[in-house]
Amino acid sequence: MIVEYFSFKDQSEKNKTVISQILYKSFDTKFKPIFKKVTIEEGINIIKQTLAKTSGLLAREGAKILGVAILSSSTSPSLYFDKKLKKKLGLLSYIYLNHIFKVEDITNNATIKIELLAITKGARGQGIGSKILSEIVKYSRTNKYKKILLEVVDTNPRAKILYKRIGFKTTKTYRSGIFTKAFGFGGYDDMCLKIQKKNKLV
DSSP, rough: EEEEEEEEGOOOHHHHHHHHHHHHHHHHHHHHHHSSTOOHHHHHHHHHHHTTTEEEEEEEEEEEEEEEEEEEEEEOOOOOOOTTTHHHHOHHHHHHHHTTTTOOOOOTTTTTEEEEEOOOOOOOOTHHHHHHHHHHHHHHHHHHEEEEEEEETOOHHHHHHHHHTTTTEEEEEEEOHHHHHHOOEEEEEEEEEEESSSSOOO
16 A cells, blocks of 8 residues: 555546545545535535645555545645535535535645545555554655644544644544534544654654
8 A cells, every 4th residue: 555645636537526426425524414404426526626636645555545644734725615516515514514624725835734634445454544644644754844733523533532642632622512413522632743853654
């Protein structure tokens, strides 16, 4: 298995669809309430559109994609939710989409953020997520970033344990309030890893 940097726009249409499907299936609990007015295929195409300008790391075995991490920084755009989606999804779902995935521009040149991290269902439990995280730390150090940001929901304790093992610290905890029932979680943590000469790699 290899983990490599990739730009979404440079991928084949087949790979773009596979990456979008992996994300859709991994975050289906979050996406279902948002995409209730569209088909699964339309939902996957919407995800594909939001990824149009993004980049990150791709884990693959030969041509088979096993996992993906979408990153954003001051020079690499975040997820993009076209305002035309308001009409397609409805205003409330559009607001939820922006809130749940906390779309924001990174303006600090020393900061990189893990927007999304997902592994294909059949490849989970094989250490692929850990390998991707290790490569993100290496990539960040090589490119002179000082810290990595991410968010983790309270219904994903295994991921939080992994992040803590590497050295991520919780900087703020949010309670979702009205979003709890719709999206199946009660809140999420902002976490940060300060890049050092030697970080724990897993």
